[in-house]
Amino acid sequence: MSDLKAAVKRRLGNSELKCAPVGLGCMSFSGAYGTAYDEETIDFVRYAIDMGTDFLDSSDMYGWGHNEEVLGRALSDGYRDKIVLATKFGQTQLEGGGMGVDGRPEYVIEACEKSLQRLGVNEIDLYFQHRVDKNVPIEDTVGAMAKLVEQGKVRAIGICEAKPATIRRAHATHPLAAVQSEFSIMYRVEAEQIYETTAELGISFVAYSPLGRGLLTDQYLMADSVDENDPHHKHPRFVGENFSINRELAARIARFAQGKKCTPAQLALAWLIGRGEDIIVIPGTKRPERHDENVAAVSLHLTSQDIEDISALVPVGSAAGDRYAEVQMTKVFV
Numbered sequence: 001m002s003d004l005k006a007a008v009k010r011r012l013g014n015s016e017l018k019c020a021p022v023g024l025g026c027m028s029f030s031g032a033y034g035t036a037y038d039e040e041t042i043d044f045v046r047y048a049i050d051m052g053t054d055f056l057d058s059s060d061m062y063g064w065g066h067n068e069e070v071l072g073r074a075l076s077d078g079y080r081d082k083i084v085l086a087t088k089f090g091q092t093q094l095e096g097g098g099m100g101v102d103g104r105p106e107y108v109i110e111a112c113e114k115s116l117q118r119l120g121v122n123e124i125d126l127y128f129q130h131r132v133d134k135n136v137p138i139e140d141t142v143g144a145m146a147k148l149v150e151q152g153k154v155r156a157i158g159i160c161e162a163k164p165a166t167i168r169r170a171h172a173t174h175p176l177a178a179v180q181s182e183f184s185i186m187y188r189v190e191a192e193q194i195y196e197t198t199a200e201l202g203i204s205f206v207a208y209s210p211l212g213r214g215l216l217t218d219q220y221l222m223a224d225s226v227d228e229n230d231p232h233h234k235h236p237r238f239v240g241e242n243f244s245i246n247r248e249l250a251a252r253i254a255r256f257a258q259g260k261k262c263t264p265a266q267l268a269l270a271w272l273i274g275r276g277e278d279i280i281v282i283p284g285t286k287r288p289e290r291h292d293e294n295v296a297a298v299s300l301h302l303t304s305q306d307i308e309d310i311s312a313l314v315p316v317g318s319a320a321g322d323r324y325a326e327v328q329m330t331k332v333f334v
Contacts, residue, residue: 004052007298010277012084012204013177015156017125019084021273022295023055024048025208025284029070030063033231036286038070045074048291049082057180057206057282059088059130060115061099068118080121086206087115088130088160088180101331103133105144112148127154128180132162132334139173146174158206161332163190164197176203178280181332183207185253185268186215186237186246187323188316190333199278207272210281212319213237215250216268223247236321245320252313262300269297271310 009018028034029041045056058067068087075085089111092100102111108129115124127148129141138159148154156177159170167179179198183191183205191207198205211217213232220226225243232238237246250264257267265283272281283294302310322329 002052002295003297003299004054004295007052010204010280012126012156012280014175014202015126015177017084017156017177019055019280020052020295021280021298022053022269023057023084023206023280023282024053024291025282026056026058026067026071027062028284028286030067032062033284038073041070041286042074044286044288044291045071046079047288049079051291052295053291054082055084055086055280055282057086057088057208058119059091059128060111060118061088061091061093061130064093065114065118068115072118072120076120084125085119085121086126086128086158087119087124088128089115090130090133090160098327101131101133103129103136103138103141105140108141108144109148112153116153123153123155125155126177127157128178129157129159131160131331132166134334138162138166138170142170142173149174158203161334162194163333164193166334167194167197167201167203171201171203176201178204178206180206180208182209182323183272183279184210184212184216185271185310185314186212186249186319192316195275195279199276202278204278204280205276207279207281208284210272211265211268211283212246212250215246216253217265218254218263220247221251221254221264234325236325237319237323239321242321249314249318253310256310256313260300260302260306262297263293265293266297266300267302267310269294270300270302271307273297274302274307 004020007020094100145157158178160180226238254264257264
């Protein structure tokens, strides 16, 4: 039996949804980190599900619809009912390039209908607002999402990259099953505040980029710089002195992992899921070998002292550089 199939399922908030502690982020299926090929993606998704992966996270802005379409194809032939299907709305394409945010109630309904069509399903298990719209009261957006639940088009709802006060207002409007935000041993300043709030309210935390966008894998440990062809080349955490500082922090995790006879990635994931039974991690990959490495983290037992020691290796706020470019930073922790 695979590691994930043997893992105890975790309930998403107070919803009826349950899944394994390690899920799968699907953004890379649409070319975010190098070329993706649809037929290979379909085979990989089915492989992952056969191995026990039962939480898949997509968005209507990943490839602007492409991601949901290819995922819908992968989930045909009996795979749909084996997983918790999550997708997101709220980021929009602007004329001339760039991205906007739309949380208007009428857009919520429109976006959901399009996602249902692309995914080829009648119901989305977990529907997230991808980014909070500063120009629309969160109560209005969540109120529209609640109507989707009432109509049977969505089973549970969540929001992404929201600050504690926004989470409280949203949850008071309609119970949130989950909040999704970036969370890893490297990126914790906002995440720790969010997690304190979700834990108090009984909301699950879905952690994206739990491997620090690759910094907490073995990919960059021996590199002096990031190749210009690497998708991370211009990311603030991978540039110049920031990269050197962050690589040294990651090296601390790698040395601890050696003592545990596991990979740095497995240690980073185990640290997160060991923080509480209300955390689901969704590392993204399109490679079976990386998938198998990631899911093996559920079998790595860390003591409370281990978790404290790992936390001390990379103190909150010690990573160098913002986690997004300046424009994108205005759209997170809203």
